[in-house]
Amino acid sequence: MTTTSAAARVPLVLGAEAPEASRALLAAVHGAFGATPHMFRAVANSPAALQAMWGFFGALGGGRIPARLGEQIAVAVADRNRCDYCLAAHTALGRKAGATAEAMSAAQAGQSADPATAAALRFALQLVEQRGQVGADDVAALRAAGFDDGQVVEIVAHVALNLFTNYVNVALDVPVDFPGVKLRPR
Template sequence: MWISHIPYPQSEGRLRSLYDRIKGPDDNVDNIMLAHSLRPHSMEGHMALYKYVLHHASNAIPKWFLETIGVYVSSLNACAYCVDHHFAGLRRLLNNDDRAGAIRRALQAGVFTDVFTPAEAAALRYAEALTLKPQAADELRSRIEATRAAGFDDGRILEVNQVVAYFNYANRTVLGLGVTTDGDILGLSPGNSNNPDDWSHG
Protein backbone atom coordinates (compact mmCIF):
# COMPACT_ATOMS: atom_id res chain seq x y z
CA MET A 1 0.00 0.00 0.00
CA TRP A 2 1.32 3.40 -0.96
CA ILE A 3 -0.01 5.27 2.08
CA SER A 4 0.36 4.48 5.76
CA HIS A 5 -2.33 2.59 7.61
CA ILE A 6 -3.13 1.48 11.14
CA PRO A 7 -3.05 -2.31 11.68
CA TYR A 8 -5.71 -3.92 13.84
CA PRO A 9 -3.45 -4.41 16.92
CA GLN A 10 -2.56 -0.70 16.97
CA SER A 11 -6.12 0.54 16.45
CA GLU A 12 -8.24 2.14 19.14
CA GLY A 13 -11.43 4.10 19.67
CA ARG A 14 -13.73 4.55 16.67
CA LEU A 15 -11.32 2.79 14.32
CA ARG A 16 -11.14 -0.29 16.57
CA SER A 17 -14.92 -0.45 16.83
CA LEU A 18 -15.22 -0.36 13.02
CA TYR A 19 -12.52 -2.99 12.61
CA ASP A 20 -14.40 -5.18 15.07
CA ARG A 21 -17.56 -4.84 12.97
CA ILE A 22 -15.88 -5.89 9.71
CA LYS A 23 -13.11 -8.25 10.71
CA GLY A 24 -12.90 -11.90 9.75
CA PRO A 25 -11.13 -14.83 11.43
CA ASP A 26 -8.09 -14.06 13.61
CA ASP A 27 -8.89 -10.32 13.58
CA ASN A 28 -8.16 -10.17 9.85
CA VAL A 29 -9.23 -6.92 8.18
CA ASP A 30 -9.16 -6.80 4.38
CA ASN A 31 -6.54 -4.45 3.00
CA ILE A 32 -9.14 -2.43 1.10
CA MET A 33 -10.58 -1.48 4.49
CA LEU A 34 -7.18 -0.93 6.10
CA ALA A 35 -6.59 1.64 3.36
CA HIS A 36 -9.30 3.81 5.00
CA SER A 37 -7.81 3.64 8.49
CA LEU A 38 -6.57 7.26 8.57
CA ARG A 39 -10.17 8.38 7.91
CA PRO A 40 -12.48 5.90 9.61
CA HIS A 41 -15.59 7.79 8.47
CA SER A 42 -14.77 6.91 4.86
CA MET A 43 -14.37 3.23 5.85
CA GLU A 44 -17.81 3.37 7.44
CA GLY A 45 -19.29 4.87 4.27
CA HIS A 46 -17.54 2.29 2.10
CA MET A 47 -18.80 -0.63 4.17
CA ALA A 48 -22.37 0.68 4.29
CA LEU A 49 -22.43 1.06 0.51
CA TYR A 50 -20.85 -2.38 -0.02
CA LYS A 51 -23.26 -4.11 2.34
CA TYR A 52 -26.39 -2.47 0.99
CA VAL A 53 -25.51 -2.83 -2.69
CA LEU A 54 -24.16 -6.38 -2.67
CA HIS A 55 -25.33 -8.08 0.51
CA HIS A 56 -28.85 -6.91 1.31
CA ALA A 57 -31.86 -9.21 1.58
CA SER A 58 -34.01 -6.80 -0.46
CA ASN A 59 -31.99 -7.38 -3.62
CA ALA A 60 -33.89 -9.43 -6.20
CA ILE A 61 -30.85 -10.53 -8.21
CA PRO A 62 -29.05 -13.58 -6.76
CA LYS A 63 -25.89 -12.69 -4.90
CA TRP A 64 -23.76 -14.93 -7.13
CA PHE A 65 -24.71 -12.84 -10.17
CA LEU A 66 -24.08 -9.55 -8.37
CA GLU A 67 -20.61 -10.92 -7.57
CA THR A 68 -20.23 -11.93 -11.23
CA ILE A 69 -20.92 -8.35 -12.29
CA GLY A 70 -18.30 -7.19 -9.79
CA VAL A 71 -15.72 -9.62 -11.15
CA TYR A 72 -16.43 -8.48 -14.70
CA VAL A 73 -16.20 -4.76 -13.88
CA SER A 74 -12.99 -5.36 -11.95
CA SER A 75 -11.55 -7.33 -14.84
CA LEU A 76 -12.37 -4.49 -17.26
CA ASN A 77 -10.57 -2.12 -14.89
CA ALA A 78 -7.59 -4.52 -14.51
CA CYS A 79 -8.13 -4.58 -10.73
CA ALA A 80 -6.66 -7.95 -9.80
CA TYR A 81 -7.36 -7.36 -6.10
CA CYS A 82 -11.13 -7.21 -6.58
CA VAL A 83 -11.14 -9.94 -9.23
CA ASP A 84 -9.32 -12.32 -6.88
CA HIS A 85 -11.45 -11.48 -3.84
CA HIS A 86 -14.81 -11.54 -5.54
CA PHE A 87 -14.19 -14.53 -7.77
CA ALA A 88 -13.27 -16.47 -4.61
CA GLY A 89 -16.55 -15.29 -3.08
CA LEU A 90 -18.47 -16.18 -6.25
CA ARG A 91 -16.99 -19.67 -6.30
CA ARG A 92 -17.91 -20.17 -2.65
CA LEU A 93 -21.50 -19.03 -3.28
CA LEU A 94 -21.92 -21.35 -6.27
CA ASN A 95 -20.26 -24.33 -4.57
CA ASN A 96 -19.61 -25.63 -8.09
CA ASP A 97 -16.08 -25.29 -9.44
CA ASP A 98 -17.07 -26.27 -12.98
CA ARG A 99 -19.74 -23.57 -13.11
CA ALA A 100 -17.40 -21.01 -11.56
CA GLY A 101 -14.67 -21.87 -14.06
CA ALA A 102 -17.10 -21.52 -16.98
CA ILE A 103 -18.18 -18.11 -15.70
CA ARG A 104 -14.60 -16.93 -15.34
CA ARG A 105 -13.71 -18.06 -18.87
CA ALA A 106 -16.81 -16.36 -20.28
CA LEU A 107 -15.95 -13.09 -18.54
CA GLN A 108 -12.35 -13.24 -19.76
CA ALA A 109 -13.47 -13.89 -23.33
CA GLY A 110 -16.41 -11.48 -23.23
CA VAL A 111 -18.63 -14.20 -24.72
CA PHE A 112 -21.73 -14.76 -22.59
CA THR A 113 -24.29 -16.68 -24.67
CA ASP A 114 -23.45 -20.22 -23.56
CA VAL A 115 -23.04 -19.44 -19.86
CA PHE A 116 -25.63 -16.82 -18.95
CA THR A 117 -29.32 -16.25 -19.58
CA PRO A 118 -30.20 -13.54 -22.12
CA ALA A 119 -31.08 -11.16 -19.28
CA GLU A 120 -27.79 -11.82 -17.47
CA ALA A 121 -25.83 -11.38 -20.70
CA ALA A 122 -27.59 -8.09 -21.42
CA ALA A 123 -26.89 -6.89 -17.88
CA LEU A 124 -23.20 -7.68 -18.33
CA ARG A 125 -23.15 -5.67 -21.58
CA TYR A 126 -24.71 -2.75 -19.71
CA ALA A 127 -22.06 -3.14 -16.99
CA GLU A 128 -19.36 -3.12 -19.65
CA ALA A 129 -20.66 0.03 -21.32
CA LEU A 130 -21.13 1.86 -18.01
CA THR A 131 -17.58 0.99 -16.94
CA LEU A 132 -15.79 1.76 -20.20
CA LYS A 133 -17.98 4.52 -21.69
CA PRO A 134 -19.92 6.19 -18.87
CA GLN A 135 -20.45 9.30 -20.98
CA ALA A 136 -22.10 7.41 -23.89
CA ALA A 137 -25.72 8.22 -23.07
CA ASP A 138 -27.25 6.73 -26.20
CA GLU A 139 -25.42 3.43 -25.79
CA LEU A 140 -26.24 3.23 -22.10
CA ARG A 141 -29.92 3.88 -22.76
CA SER A 142 -29.86 1.21 -25.47
CA ARG A 143 -28.20 -1.26 -23.10
CA ILE A 144 -30.86 -0.61 -20.47
CA GLU A 145 -33.60 -1.16 -23.03
CA ALA A 146 -31.98 -4.42 -24.14
CA THR A 147 -31.69 -5.60 -20.52
CA ARG A 148 -35.33 -4.75 -19.90
CA ALA A 149 -36.41 -6.52 -23.10
CA ALA A 150 -34.42 -9.60 -22.05
CA GLY A 151 -36.34 -9.88 -18.79
CA PHE A 152 -34.88 -7.66 -16.05
CA ASP A 153 -37.36 -5.19 -14.58
CA ASP A 154 -36.25 -1.67 -13.69
CA GLY A 155 -35.57 -2.57 -10.06
CA ARG A 156 -33.10 -5.24 -11.15
CA ILE A 157 -31.54 -2.80 -13.62
CA LEU A 158 -31.04 -0.39 -10.72
CA GLU A 159 -29.34 -3.17 -8.75
CA VAL A 160 -26.97 -3.79 -11.67
CA ASN A 161 -26.26 -0.07 -11.96
CA GLN A 162 -25.40 0.21 -8.28
CA VAL A 163 -23.10 -2.82 -8.31
CA VAL A 164 -21.27 -1.44 -11.35
CA ALA A 165 -20.93 1.97 -9.71
CA TYR A 166 -19.71 0.41 -6.45
CA PHE A 167 -17.04 -1.70 -8.14
CA ASN A 168 -15.74 1.21 -10.17
CA TYR A 169 -15.37 3.07 -6.86
CA ALA A 170 -13.73 0.11 -5.13
CA ASN A 171 -11.40 -0.56 -8.07
CA ARG A 172 -10.18 3.02 -8.04
CA THR A 173 -9.70 2.93 -4.28
CA VAL A 174 -7.51 -0.16 -4.66
CA LEU A 175 -5.62 0.86 -7.80
CA GLY A 176 -5.11 4.44 -6.67
CA LEU A 177 -3.56 3.42 -3.33
CA GLY A 178 -1.57 0.37 -4.39
CA VAL A 179 -3.61 -2.06 -2.29
CA THR A 180 -2.62 -5.73 -2.63
CA THR A 181 -4.03 -9.00 -1.32
CA ASP A 182 -0.96 -9.68 0.84
CA GLY A 183 -2.25 -11.06 4.15
CA ASP A 184 -5.91 -11.03 3.08
CA ILE A 185 -8.19 -14.05 3.32
CA LEU A 186 -9.76 -14.19 -0.13
CA GLY A 187 -13.48 -14.48 -0.65
CA LEU A 188 -14.85 -13.51 2.75
CA SER A 189 -17.93 -11.29 2.78
CA PRO A 190 -20.75 -10.15 5.08
CA GLY A 191 -22.90 -13.25 4.92
CA ASN A 192 -25.89 -12.17 6.99
CA SER A 193 -27.95 -10.44 4.31
CA ASN A 194 -31.00 -10.20 6.60
CA ASN A 195 -29.20 -7.83 8.97
CA PRO A 196 -27.86 -4.75 7.15
CA ASP A 197 -25.91 -3.75 10.25
CA ASP A 198 -23.96 -7.02 10.41
CA TRP A 199 -20.74 -6.28 8.55
CA SER A 200 -18.66 -9.18 9.87
CA HIS A 201 -16.72 -11.14 7.25
CA GLY A 202 -16.98 -14.89 7.45
Protein backbone atom coordinates in the same frame (compact mmCIF):
# COMPACT_ATOMS: atom_id res chain seq x y z
CA MET B 1 -1.25 -3.24 14.18
CA THR B 2 -0.19 -1.13 11.18
CA THR B 3 1.26 -2.79 8.12
CA THR B 4 2.77 -1.02 5.16
CA SER B 5 3.98 -3.37 2.46
CA ALA B 6 6.52 -2.23 -0.08
CA ALA B 7 3.62 -1.64 -2.47
CA ALA B 8 0.94 -0.07 -0.24
CA ARG B 9 0.71 3.70 -0.50
CA VAL B 10 -1.15 4.10 2.80
CA PRO B 11 -0.84 2.16 6.05
CA LEU B 12 -2.97 -0.96 6.38
CA VAL B 13 -4.39 -0.16 9.81
CA LEU B 14 -5.93 -2.54 12.29
CA GLY B 15 -6.77 -2.51 15.99
CA ALA B 16 -5.49 0.40 18.06
CA GLU B 17 -3.63 1.84 15.06
CA ALA B 18 -6.91 2.41 13.22
CA PRO B 19 -8.81 5.63 13.81
CA GLU B 20 -11.22 5.06 16.68
CA ALA B 21 -14.25 5.63 14.44
CA SER B 22 -13.08 2.81 12.11
CA ARG B 23 -12.57 0.15 14.78
CA ALA B 24 -16.16 -1.11 15.13
CA LEU B 25 -16.53 -1.34 11.35
CA LEU B 26 -13.25 -3.22 11.06
CA ALA B 27 -14.56 -5.66 13.67
CA ALA B 28 -17.71 -6.15 11.58
CA VAL B 29 -15.60 -6.75 8.46
CA HIS B 30 -13.49 -9.28 10.38
CA GLY B 31 -16.64 -11.02 11.56
CA ALA B 32 -18.01 -11.25 8.03
CA PHE B 33 -14.80 -12.53 6.43
CA GLY B 34 -13.08 -14.29 9.34
CA ALA B 35 -10.13 -11.96 8.63
CA THR B 36 -9.71 -8.30 7.77
CA PRO B 37 -8.87 -7.98 4.06
CA HIS B 38 -6.18 -5.46 3.19
CA MET B 39 -8.59 -3.30 1.18
CA PHE B 40 -10.66 -2.55 4.28
CA ARG B 41 -7.52 -1.92 6.32
CA ALA B 42 -6.40 0.66 3.74
CA VAL B 43 -9.82 2.34 3.60
CA ALA B 44 -10.02 2.39 7.42
CA ASN B 45 -7.60 5.33 7.37
CA SER B 46 -10.79 7.32 6.66
CA PRO B 47 -13.71 6.35 8.90
CA ALA B 48 -16.11 8.10 6.50
CA ALA B 49 -14.83 6.16 3.49
CA LEU B 50 -14.93 2.89 5.42
CA GLN B 51 -18.49 3.56 6.56
CA ALA B 52 -19.52 4.38 2.99
CA MET B 53 -17.88 1.26 1.54
CA TRP B 54 -19.14 -1.16 4.18
CA GLY B 55 -22.62 0.34 4.04
CA PHE B 56 -22.64 0.06 0.24
CA PHE B 57 -21.65 -3.62 0.42
CA GLY B 58 -24.31 -4.28 3.05
CA ALA B 59 -27.07 -2.49 1.17
CA LEU B 60 -26.37 -4.29 -2.10
CA GLY B 61 -26.01 -7.59 -0.26
CA GLY B 62 -29.64 -7.15 0.76
CA GLY B 63 -30.73 -6.18 -2.76
CA ARG B 64 -32.45 -8.18 -5.46
CA ILE B 65 -29.43 -8.85 -7.65
CA PRO B 66 -28.19 -12.31 -6.58
CA ALA B 67 -24.74 -12.54 -5.01
CA ARG B 68 -23.43 -14.65 -7.89
CA LEU B 69 -24.40 -12.02 -10.49
CA GLY B 70 -23.00 -9.25 -8.29
CA GLU B 71 -19.66 -11.08 -8.17
CA GLN B 72 -19.72 -11.68 -11.93
CA ILE B 73 -20.27 -7.96 -12.48
CA ALA B 74 -17.40 -7.26 -10.07
CA VAL B 75 -14.89 -9.44 -11.95
CA ALA B 76 -15.89 -7.94 -15.31
CA VAL B 77 -15.40 -4.41 -13.95
CA ALA B 78 -12.17 -5.37 -12.17
CA ASP B 79 -10.66 -6.86 -15.29
CA ARG B 80 -11.64 -3.82 -17.36
CA ASN B 81 -10.06 -1.51 -14.76
CA ARG B 82 -6.98 -3.74 -14.36
CA CYS B 83 -7.62 -4.20 -10.64
CA ASP B 84 -5.75 -7.33 -9.51
CA TYR B 85 -7.11 -7.02 -5.97
CA CYS B 86 -10.80 -6.94 -6.88
CA LEU B 87 -10.39 -9.61 -9.54
CA ALA B 88 -8.88 -11.98 -6.98
CA ALA B 89 -11.34 -11.12 -4.20
CA HIS B 90 -14.49 -11.29 -6.30
CA THR B 91 -13.42 -14.46 -8.09
CA ALA B 92 -13.13 -16.12 -4.67
CA LEU B 93 -16.44 -14.61 -3.52
CA GLY B 94 -18.13 -15.66 -6.77
CA ARG B 95 -17.00 -19.24 -6.24
CA LYS B 96 -18.35 -19.04 -2.69
CA ALA B 97 -21.66 -17.79 -4.16
CA GLY B 98 -21.89 -20.92 -6.33
CA ALA B 99 -20.32 -19.87 -9.62
CA THR B 100 -17.98 -22.29 -11.35
CA ALA B 101 -14.42 -21.34 -12.20
CA GLU B 102 -15.48 -21.33 -15.85
CA ALA B 103 -18.40 -18.97 -15.18
CA MET B 104 -16.13 -16.56 -13.30
CA SER B 105 -13.53 -16.67 -16.07
CA ALA B 106 -16.22 -15.97 -18.68
CA ALA B 107 -17.57 -13.11 -16.55
CA GLN B 108 -14.08 -11.66 -16.35
CA ALA B 109 -14.30 -11.34 -20.15
CA GLY B 110 -17.84 -9.92 -19.88
CA GLN B 111 -19.46 -13.12 -21.09
CA SER B 112 -21.90 -15.73 -19.83
CA ALA B 113 -23.80 -18.70 -21.27
CA ASP B 114 -26.88 -17.39 -19.43
CA PRO B 115 -28.56 -14.70 -21.59
CA ALA B 116 -29.70 -12.55 -18.64
CA THR B 117 -26.25 -12.63 -17.03
CA ALA B 118 -24.65 -11.84 -20.39
CA ALA B 119 -26.96 -8.83 -20.78
CA ALA B 120 -26.11 -7.58 -17.28
CA LEU B 121 -22.38 -7.94 -17.91
CA ARG B 122 -22.65 -6.19 -21.28
CA PHE B 123 -24.51 -3.30 -19.65
CA ALA B 124 -22.04 -3.11 -16.74
CA LEU B 125 -19.11 -2.89 -19.12
CA GLN B 126 -20.90 -0.28 -21.22
CA LEU B 127 -21.28 1.80 -18.07
CA VAL B 128 -17.56 1.52 -17.35
CA GLU B 129 -16.34 2.08 -20.89
CA GLN B 130 -18.76 4.92 -21.64
CA ARG B 131 -18.47 6.49 -18.17
CA GLY B 132 -22.18 6.13 -17.57
CA GLN B 133 -23.15 7.60 -20.93
CA VAL B 134 -25.46 4.78 -21.99
CA GLY B 135 -28.63 5.27 -23.97
CA ALA B 136 -32.28 4.32 -23.68
CA ASP B 137 -31.68 1.35 -25.98
CA ASP B 138 -29.03 0.01 -23.60
CA VAL B 139 -31.45 0.14 -20.67
CA ALA B 140 -34.22 -1.35 -22.84
CA ALA B 141 -31.93 -4.29 -23.72
CA LEU B 142 -31.44 -4.96 -20.03
CA ARG B 143 -35.22 -4.87 -19.47
CA ALA B 144 -35.71 -7.21 -22.45
CA ALA B 145 -33.35 -9.66 -20.72
CA GLY B 146 -35.75 -9.77 -17.76
CA PHE B 147 -34.49 -7.08 -15.41
CA ASP B 148 -37.01 -4.69 -13.88
CA ASP B 149 -36.35 -1.04 -13.09
CA GLY B 150 -35.16 -1.74 -9.55
CA GLN B 151 -32.71 -4.34 -10.78
CA VAL B 152 -31.44 -1.98 -13.48
CA VAL B 153 -30.68 0.57 -10.77
CA GLU B 154 -28.97 -2.10 -8.65
CA ILE B 155 -26.75 -3.11 -11.55
CA VAL B 156 -25.68 0.54 -11.87
CA ALA B 157 -25.03 0.55 -8.11
CA HIS B 158 -22.91 -2.61 -8.33
CA VAL B 159 -20.81 -0.98 -11.04
CA ALA B 160 -20.43 2.19 -8.96
CA LEU B 161 -19.33 0.24 -5.88
CA ASN B 162 -16.81 -1.70 -7.92
CA LEU B 163 -15.43 1.48 -9.46
CA PHE B 164 -14.90 2.76 -5.91
CA THR B 165 -13.12 -0.40 -4.77
CA ASN B 166 -11.09 -0.70 -7.99
CA TYR B 167 -9.89 2.88 -7.66
CA VAL B 168 -8.97 2.40 -4.00
CA ASN B 169 -6.97 -0.73 -4.72
CA VAL B 170 -5.26 0.50 -7.87
CA ALA B 171 -4.52 4.05 -6.67
CA LEU B 172 -3.27 2.92 -3.25
CA ASP B 173 -1.57 -0.23 -4.58
CA VAL B 174 -3.20 -2.41 -1.93
CA PRO B 175 -1.46 -5.81 -1.75
CA VAL B 176 -3.66 -8.72 -2.79
CA ASP B 177 -4.52 -11.07 0.05
CA PHE B 178 -6.78 -13.46 -1.89
CA PRO B 179 -5.64 -16.22 -4.26
CA GLY B 180 -4.34 -14.47 -7.36
CA VAL B 181 -6.20 -14.44 -10.68
CA LYS B 182 -4.55 -13.29 -13.89
CA LEU B 183 -5.95 -10.29 -15.70
CA ARG B 184 -6.84 -10.96 -19.32
CA PRO B 185 -4.19 -9.83 -21.81
CA ARG B 186 -4.85 -6.52 -23.54
